[in-house]
Amino acid sequence: MKEVAVTGVGIVAPPGVGKEGFWQNIREGKSFVSPITRFDASAYPSQVAGQVKEFDTGNLSPRLLKKMDRFSVMALVATEQALKDAGIDLAKEDPYSVGVFLGNTLGGWLYAETELRDLYQEGRNGVSPYNASAWFAAAPQGQISICYGIKGYSKTVVADRAGALMAVGCAVREIRNNKAAIALAGGTEAPVTPYALLCCTTEGSLSRGTYRPFDKERDGFVIGEGAAIVILEDMDSARSRGTTVYGSITGFGTSCDGANRITSDQDGKGLARAIKAALDNAGYQPGDIDYICADGAATELGDVSETKAIKAVFGDYAAEIPVSAPKSMFGHLLGASGAVDLVGTLLTMQEGVILPTINYRTEDPECNLDYVPNKSRSKEVNRAIVISRGRGGINAVLAVERS
Amino acid sequence: MANIEERLQDFFARFLDLSPAEITPQANLRDDLKMDSTEMVELVVALEKEFNIRLKDGEITNRNCVGDVLKTVGEKLG
Missing domain, CATH: 3.40.47.10 (Thiolase/Chalcone synthase)
Structure with a gap:
């Protein structure tokens, strides 16, 4: 059984876009939860979230961006970071030996609920045709595979808040069993939307203000948005090409x-x-x-x-x-x-x-x-x-x- | 027609985030401009708004070149 190395990481999260900014901010123990500004959340019991501010979308064209929900965009940006970090050019790899494994819970809800609103207000012509491929949970997997020409076995795992780890677990199995040479694994989520926040609220697990895990005065969690991707490959291959190895998933x-x-x-x-x-x-x-x-x-x-x-x-x-x-x-x-x-x-x-x-x-x-x-x-x-x-x-x- | 041709060229350039030089009458929507089926749907709605015309289902989606679209839009505008 092969040893699974992590050779690259990419992250788009409230504390930072990119591992350096992310790490510098979280190691200081600061809070990156703030009042929701993207829409009027004043009628919700929970009015705060971890929000990703404006971020550079790199080489993604406006033509492509308008077809995607935020959760796909964040996943693509994190993927590009991770591949660069690992020093991998997928154009030089066998596309059939590369897979994408992502976790997600809600799908592209900002896109979906906006278009549903337009459907009921404006009728059929008010709805973007891109909604068909933007809203569903596997959309980021599809966009990443198209963007990089990936053709190997891939999977989107919808397992609520355990989705990303489940996806990484699936990827680990593929590398271990020599079914894939490189796996892009992680998760993406964009829940700072009116409907998604409502669903999280009615579930009954959201805090009214402060996220205090394990504290006697806890009152639930706060939602956050972002994406994280790791590059997994066989340890021997990673070492033979002399790349930095963050660690192994054992x-x-x-x-x-x-x-x-x-x-x-x-x-x-x-x-x-x-x-x-x-x-x-x-x-x-x-x-x-x-x-x-x-x-x-x-x-x-x-x-x-x-x-x-x-x-x-x-x-x-x-x-x-x-x-x-x-x-x-x-x-x-x-x-x-x-x-x-x-x-x-x-x-x-x-x-x-x-x-x-x-x-x-x-x-x-x-x-x-x-x-x-x-x-x-x-x-x-x-x-x-x-x-x-x-x-x-x-x-x-x-x-x-x-x- | 020349005026419509310029407007249409500008419209396609904005719609597809391409340079106007790439929008020639011979440009095939699918093969040259890489338009997928969902973009074709959006194209029809956007053309209706841009030129204040009504297009029937299939009237544009089955056209192959920018020149075909120009002809259809030109006929609608009389």
Whole structure:
């Protein structure tokens, strides 16, 4: 079985577009959540989000841009960054050995809801024909494959907030089994739209103001937008061409709670199975892990059951492992969140700095792990896990190792 | 007709984000200007707005060249 190397990262997120800006901002533990300015959110209980400001769309033509929702544009920009970072020119690769694996939850809702409004107000002629190919969850995968001429097995995973990690897990399997030489993997999400925000609101998991994972005064998460893409390839190939290797993805585990259509199970047993599966897949013992990048949904059930799951797998050692939710700084990117957390964890291992859980004030007796409150911490991290959890009890866990 | 030809050339250049020089009467919409089926749908609606005309379904989408579009639009404008 081949070892899977991460050789490039690309990111479009509220703290920054590009890994340098992203990292410099999040390592300082700042908040990048702000009042929603893209539309009037005054009637919503949650009026804040992690928003990506204007960004350079590179060589994407106006003719192409008008055919895409924001989630596809962000995915294309992140992909270009990642390929450059990896030093890969896909024009020189066998297109049949390259695949795209992306997670997403909502699809291109800004495009869709705008066109639906026009349909009801103006009739058939008011609707852009591009909506047909702009709104659906697999649109970014299609645009990336067209843009780079990619023809290998590819997949879009819609698994709610676990989508991106599920997609990376699929990509890892393809590289390991020698079915693909290069995989572009990650996620993209653009939920800062009136309808998407409404759906997140009615689900009942959104904060009214401040995203405080694992804090006794938590009241839910805040939405964020962005995309993150990593380039995966066989470690031997990466080393032979002398490129920088961020780390390797050594394990993947997934499970379903089968408990509730919205929430996770009460005791975290489903997540514990996924964590254990990822550790087993990587050949790790619990004591091998130096850091856990948590899902940190900031709902009572979510935080408590995640804490229980970590304790169940790591036992007494759980108290010694830093567990943080960096998304407290920029919002929950839903189907892209796992990819952003993966990039953050790879940079954590590279830089020796663990990202904090910000807005943490009040300890919850039921959540009593080391959540790295409010400030980054210098610490060597050699092995870590990244956790993502979706509505309805979907769990995905990646194990990663420093190179 | 010359005036319509210039307007149409300018229209296509803006619509497709191309230079006017690329919009020749012989330019094939699909092969030269790389227009896909959804762009053809938008083209019809945009032409109707630009020239204040009505086009039937299929009246433009099956045309192959800019010159064909010019002829159709010219006939509509009388």
